[in-house]
Amino acid sequence: MPELRQDSTTKEWVIIATERAKRPHDFITNKKKEALPSFVASCPFCPGNESETPPEVLAYHDSRKANTSGWRVRVTPNKYPALINRGTIVRKENGKFFRKMDGVGVHEVIIESPYHNGLIPLMKDKEVEEILLAYRERYNALKKDPMVKLIIIFKNHGKSAGTSLDHPHSQLVATPIVPMHIRRKYEVATSYYDDTSRCIYCDMVREELKSDERIVIETDKFVVFHPFASRSPFETWIAPKRHLSSFGNVPTEDIVDLARVLKTTLFKIYNTLGDPDFNYVIHTAPVDDENKSYYLWHIQIIPRLSTLAGFELGSGIYINTTLPEETAEFIRNIKT
Numbered sequence: 001m002p003e004l005r006q007d008s009t010t011k012e013w014v015i016i017a018t019e020r021a022k023r024p025h026d027f028i029t030n031k032k033k034e035a036l037p038s039f040v041a042s043c044p045f046c047p048g049n050e051s052e053t054p055p056e057v058l059a060y061h062d063s064r065k066a067n068t069s070g071w072r073v074r075v076t077p078n079k080y081p082a083l084i085n086r087g088t089i090v091r092k093e094n095g096k097f098f099r100k101m102d103g104v105g106v107h108e109v110i111i112e113s114p115y116h117n118g119l120i121p122l123m124k125d126k127e128v129e130e131i132l133l134a135y136r137e138r139y140n141a142l143k144k145d146p147m148v149k150l151i152i153i154f155k156n157h158g159k160s161a162g163t164s165l166d167h168p169h170s171q172l173v174a175t176p177i178v179p180m181h182i183r184r185k186y187e188v189a190t191s192y193y194d195d196t197s198r199c200i201y202c203d204m205v206r207e208e209l210k211s212d213e214r215i216v217i218e219t220d221k222f223v224v225f226h227p228f229a230s231r232s233p234f235e236t237w238i239a240p241k242r243h244l245s246s247f248g249n250v251p252t253e254d255i256v257d258l259a260r261v262l263k264t265t266l267f268k269i270y271n272t273l274g275d276p277d278f279n280y281v282i283h284t285a286p287v288d289d290e291n292k293s294y295y296l297w298h299i300q301i302i303p304r305l306s307t308l309a310g311f312e313l314g315s316g317i318y319i320n321t322t323l324p325e326e327t328a329e330f331i332r333n334i335k336t
Contacts, residue, residue: 005229036117045167081107106174121267129259158277193294201296214328226324233322238299246290277304
C-alpha cells in the first residue's frame, strides 16, 4: 500500500508509491557513459588554459605562480555568473507588487582536479580532502562580506543535473537574501528548539541510528543514511555526529574523515548505478545564524534517477517509487 511520509525537518509530505515501486536493482543501467580523456585542449578548466577563466581567487599549487598550470584545486569567479559583486542591496519598489534589487552576490567555480576525467569517487582521499578544504576556505572568506547572508556550495554532475562542462567542478553562490524555501526549514528547526532545547537534525540523526534501517555508513564522526521521507530514489544525507550549524566551522580533523566518507558514498553510487547524474548540496545555516544551536549542517546527495512531473510541480509533493529502507540496504552492501 502507498505511504505518505512527512519530513520532520520541513513538514513537507512525500508519497512512497509502493504500488508502482521499483526494486533498487531496477535502477542499475547497462548504458555506459563515454569515457573522458584526462586532458581536452579546448576545455577552459584544463591545465594550460588558465587564461580562459577569470583570475583565480584560490588555488592549491605545486608551483607558486598564480594562474599557471601546476595547480591541484583551483577556484575562480564564474565567467557567466548568476550574481555579481557590484551594486547595492537596496530594494526598489515600482508599484505595490513589483519589488526588485540589484543582482548582487558572488558566484564562483571550484575546479576539483586538473584532470578532465578526475571524478571524486575515483580520487585519492587526499584529493577529496583538498576540495573540501577549498570549499571551507572560500566559505569563510566570503562570509566576512556584510552583504552576504547565505552561502550555498553545490555540485552538478551530468547533463540532467544541470552541468554544462564535463570537467569536474563545483560551484559556490553567496546571496544577499535568505530565500523562503530556506527560511521555512529554519522556522521548523527554531520552533523545535524552542519546544525541546534540542536540534531537530541531531535528534533525527540519533533516531536514524537507533532505527538502523536506513544507515549506509557510520564512522566516529559522520553518519550516511537515506532519509525516512526521501523525495527521490537513493537520496542520501551525510550528517556529522558533532553539532555544528555552519560548514565553515568544521575542524580540519573532521574534514579528513568527511573526505573518506564523501568519496566512499559517491563511489557506492557510481559503482552501483553506473555513474548516474547527480546533485549534491552542502546545507549550512545562514551567516548570521551560524553559531546558533537549532541547525545542523549536512550534505544532501540526489541521484537524477527520476523526473519531476505535473503532480510534483503542482502540489509540491514528491513521489518516490522506492523504499529508502531497501535502497539503503542495497547501497550499504556494495563493496568499496
